[in-house]
Amino acid sequence: MSDEASPHNQSASSEATHSAAGTASGGTLAVLPSATGQQPACADGPITAGSGIDYGLFLDCVHCGLCTSACPTYLETGNENDSPRGRIYLMRSVVDGRLDLTESVSRHLDLCLDCRSCETACPSGVQYGRLIEPFRVDMQRIKAAESGKKSSWFQRLVLYGLFPYPRRLKWALLPARLMQWTGIDRLARATGLTKLLPRQLQRMQHLLPQLRQPAAQLPEVLPAKGTRRARVALFTGCVADAMFSQTGAATARVLQANGCEVVVPRTQACCGAIHYHSGAGDPALALARQNLESLLSDDIDAIIVNVAGCGSMLKDYGHMARELAPDDTAQIEQLEQFAAKVRDISEFLSELGPVAPTGSLPLKATYHDACHLCHAQQIRSQPRELLGLIPDLELVPLAESEVCCGAAGSYNLMEPEMSDRLAARKLQHIVDTGAEAVIMGNAGCSLQIQAALRDGNHPIPVLHPVDLLDLSYRGLPLSTITGK
Amino acid sequence: MSGTASSVQSSVSPVPPSAAGRQLLAELREIVGEEGLLYNADELLVYECDGYVVEKKIPDVVVFPLNTDQVVQVVQACNRHNVPFVPRGAGTSLAGGCLPVGGGVMITLTRMKRILEVNLRDRYAVVEPGLVNVHLTQHLKGTGFHYAPDPSSQGACTIGGNVATNSGGPHTLKYGVTVNHVLGVEVVTAEGEVLELGGAVEDLPGYDLTGLFVGSEGTFGLCTKVIVRLTPDPEAYRTMLGVFETVADATRAISSIIGAGIIPAALELMDQGIVEAVEEAYHFGFPLDAGAVLLIEVDGLEVAVGEEARQIIELCEQEGAREVRRAETPAERQLLWKCRKQAFGAIGRLSPSYCTQDGVVPRTRLPEILEFIAESGSRHGIRIVNVFHAGDGNIHPILLFDERNPEQVQRVMRASDEILTKCIELGGSVTGEHGIGVEKLSFMSQLFTPDSIEVMTRVRQALNSGGLLSPGKMLPTAGACGMEHIERSHPGKQAAS
Numbered sequence: 001m002s003d004e005a006s007p008h009n010q011s012a013s014s015e016a017t018h019s020a021a022g023t024a025s026g027g028t029l030a031v032l033p034s035a036t037g038q039q040p041a042c043a044d045g046p047i048t049a050g051s052g053i054d055y056g057l058f059l060d061c062v063h064c065g066l067c068t069s070a071c072p073t074y075l076e077t078g079n080e081n082d083s084p085r086g087r088i089y090l091m092r093s094v095v096d097g098r099l100d101l102t103e104s105v106s107r108h109l110d111l112c113l114d115c116r117s118c119e120t121a122c123p124s125g126v127q128y129g130r131l132i133e134p135f136r137v138d139m140q141r142i143k144a145a146e147s148g149k150k151s152s153w154f155q156r157l158v159l160y161g162l163f164p165y166p167r168r169l170k171w172a173l174l175p176a177r178l179m180q181w182t183g184i185d186r187l188a189r190a191t192g193l194t195k196l197l198p199r200q201l202q203r204m205q206h207l208l209p210q211l212r213q214p215a216a217q218l219p220e221v222l223p224a225k226g227t228r229r230a231r232v233a234l235f236t237g238c239v240a241d242a243m244f245s246q247t248g249a250a251t252a253r254v255l256q257a258n259g260c261e262v263v264v265p266r267t268q269a270c271c272g273a274i275h276y277h278s279g280a281g282d283p284a285l286a287l288a289r290q291n292l293e294s295l296l297s298d299d300i301d302a303i304i305v306n307v308a309g310c311g312s313m314l315k316d317y318g319h320m321a322r323e324l325a326p327d328d329t330a331q332i333e334q335l336e337q338f339a340a341k342v343r344d345i346s347e348f349l350s351e352l353g354p355v356a357p358t359g360s361l362p363l364k365a366t367y368h369d370a371c372h373l374c375h376a377q378q379i380r381s382q383p384r385e386l387l388g389l390i391p392d393l394e395l396v397p398l399a400e401s402e403v404c405c406g407a408a409g410s411y412n413l414m415e416p417e418m419s420d421r422l423a424a425r426k427l428q429h430i431v432d433t434g435a436e437a438v439i440m441g442n443a444g445c446s447l448q449i450q451a452a453l454r455d456g457n458h459p460i461p462v463l464h465p466v467d468l469l470d471l472s473y474r475g476l477p478l479s480t481i482t483g484k
Numbered sequence: 485m486s487g488t489a490s491s492v493q494s495s496v497s498p499v500p501p502s503a504a505g506r507q508l509l510a511e512l513r514e515i516v517g518e519e520g521l522l523y524n525a526d527e528l529l530v531y532e533c534d535g536y537v538v539e540k541k542i543p544d545v546v547v548f549p550l551n552t553d554q555v556v557q558v559v560q561a562c563n564r565h566n567v568p569f570v571p572r573g574a575g576t577s578l579a580g581g582c583l584p585v586g587g588g589v590m591i592t593l594t595r596m597k598r599i600l601e602v603n604l605r606d607r608y609a610v611v612e613p614g615l616v617n618v619h620l621t622q623h624l625k626g627t628g629f630h631y632a633p634d635p636s637s638q639g640a641c642t643i644g645g646n647v648a649t650n651s652g653g654p655h656t657l658k659y660g661v662t663v664n665h666v667l668g669v670e671v672v673t674a675e676g677e678v679l680e681l682g683g684a685v686e687d688l689p690g691y692d693l694t695g696l697f698v699g700s701e702g703t704f705g706l707c708t709k710v711i712v713r714l715t716p717d718p719e720a721y722r723t724m725l726g727v728f729e730t731v732a733d734a735t736r737a738i739s740s741i742i743g744a745g746i747i748p749a750a751l752e753l754m755d756q757g758i759v760e761a762v763e764e765a766y767h768f769g770f771p772l773d774a775g776a777v778l779l780i781e782v783d784g785l786e787v788a789v790g791e792e793a794r795q796i797i798e799l800c801e802q803e804g805a806r807e808v809r810r811a812e813t814p815a816e817r818q819l820l821w822k823c824r825k826q827a828f829g830a831i832g833r834l835s836p837s838y839c840t841q842d843g844v845v846p847r848t849r850l851p852e853i854l855e856f857i858a859e860s861g862s863r864h865g866i867r868i869v870n871v872f873h874a875g876d877g878n879i880h881p882i883l884l885f886d887e888r889n890p891e892q893v894q895r896v897m898r899a900s901d902e903i904l905t906k907c908i909e910l911g912g913s914v915t916g917e918h919g920i921g922v923e924k925l926s927f928m929s930q931l932f933t934p935d936s937i938e939v940m941t942r943v944r945q946a947l948n949s950g951g952l953l954s955p956g957k958m959l960p961t962a963g964a965c966g967m968e969h970i971e972r973s974h975p976g977k978q979a980a981s
Contacts (some may be wrong), residue, residue: 078548
């Protein structure tokens, strides 16, 4: 029976000292060795993944399973390991010492989109994000400690070197603009030349939308139209500013049309979400402080964001400060004040009471709920209500509108296979509606869904709610944006 | 095949694979491919329990078949190797219905989730077992039809699982349980043959084998297709919330409503403790000082529901209701139902652990059982809250405790057993809808005479003679592989009904 010594046997005995609960194995039949050949990642290291997490957060989960069908990855694989309940079980088992952080456990946790739809579904109020995020940060640290490198070339160069800097991003996009303008990009795709790029850069190249003429840089102060109703700071972001600057300009105009004086401080920075979610706490906190300096002042009524992902990060600054620098109470207080003023553009207009737009836009459109709007910020009705104000715009329901499209920050680049499956699922639902345009409030979703529509040869434009509101306020036709 | 069921909480040393085990695994891989197979401990662990976490057992292999043919081949392979096997859907069972008691192969049907046919004119749909209950109703949206059984876990549980446990739900009172909505099933038997029971046509001759199969908790076969009845959407609803000073007033109102010949689509009771939890979760504006609230819904023709609602309000007031509110908009109705359906999960906000019981009493005995529950709770020093399907006397007392306190855990178990025994005494039973699973096995001999159990055992032997399929479930004598009964060590936290 035991003619081959299982590697796990050895590790189990050496580990018995710190694993009181015992390591799980197969059942009585014992078809195969358990956790085949995978070394425990943290056997000797100082870090046990998840050990810093408040254990009560695990206990909130009563294992009812109501979250499972809300999870995009579970919908795709049907595997409990890819469900929120399963992932909580895996994390808790690692913390309890019942499981090692094997490659396979890491895989299932990496596959999580962090879309938070499970939090919407959970009746017990389990704070899943507070479990998976710190746990994955620990996983990164363990991985880095093992390989002796702090992060991959991709993370160093692209995530940390490029993304946080709108100006660098714009320069980086210049060749892409040139290629699109000359048509070389299509040639390169057609001839497979792009395949020479490293995989993740290929994915990035593939995601690039048909870039619109970049908008002129916004002035630092834009006056309100009519009586001033509010003074707001506009957060412009990094990726969004580089790729969707027209939407940024539209946001400013829509705010002006609603009686808002808009300030656009040049000193603002990236929201820091990519850093924070990949475990780079210090740079994330530094960016938060920079944004605090730049955007918050007493005479500002709100800080406006038009990208769901950035918005939920900005709203989370207080919690981030608490988690990363718990002793700095002054900083916690300041960042909480900052977070309290952050509003998604649709949320803000809805609270302010929007000025009704009058320009007709005869269009059948559908709306996709970005995870970071509907799950992280619980914003669902506001964008729909705003779109409903536009004369002749017909909004048709989208099946599974709250299921993640697979963009999920850098997920598209790190987990291409699942990302593509979810994009295909989303694409099918969009096409089934028969809509002429699809609307969403997040830059990441826009990139992902534009790429999917392009691949499927569906010439359906992807728009932000403010793109359409802006047109309606100005009495311009859709062709102003689409060129058709 | 020795099937000692050990608790995995204690230390378990890995057992190296046997040659036979490797052979079976190779055969399974041949059938479902590597991507349809889990066999490493770190991927099997999450399958050690379902919504019932008291007892745990890790399966040896999990397979994800994609079609009936693969299910047949997997079952045949298990038979060749004399290995136990058990079906699983979403794993929301509250009675350990998916627990792989004898270890062995777990056949997970979550990848068989297609809607194969929708026939509105003949009012049926053909679906695969892994389809999530609510996905069918969502798919039917706009057609004027829906699938009536709506267990509180309908957002996650599968139709196959509903068939296995004959699931109920709030709308059971008027529309009936799952068996009333299943016209036929395709079944893979314990030996791996395919049977078609019932069919889309009504009133088939012969034994009602569909009726026999529904509710058999996976001990008679695995269903691979289900023909379900579609129900026309009611033209109109009236949803009301009756607020009562005491639980006794509320239960009297229930009897008055039913006694007046009104059959509400749903009639649900929530007591003060549970109201507190759902109010914190959903902010509906429930009165926190009321002894109990009744969620009452009537549906049907517009002309009829108005009159029924008027009568109900009158009857509630006669029984001392403080007020009766009406959901004025569809959004308000939806929120009320959300409060009710997610009430169990919201308990997580009241207590670190809890145990949901599932008992039935004749409707008229509700005041007695509720009084007994309160008395039992105070005697054992356990806080108990109630939310349940009052219309059909299906109670769900929820016992709150802290699982880290073993002495309290013992008291919870004593109180639970007392309450269920009392249900039997009052002429009821120990499960309304969660099923026997492994949790309620020990009550079977109290519920049924030895003769009845003998008949059930013979039926089971006829359909599952080797005992390899779902051993250790439903019947105390079940299973031909010398299964030891698993001792309950502590009640777990459970949610949803």
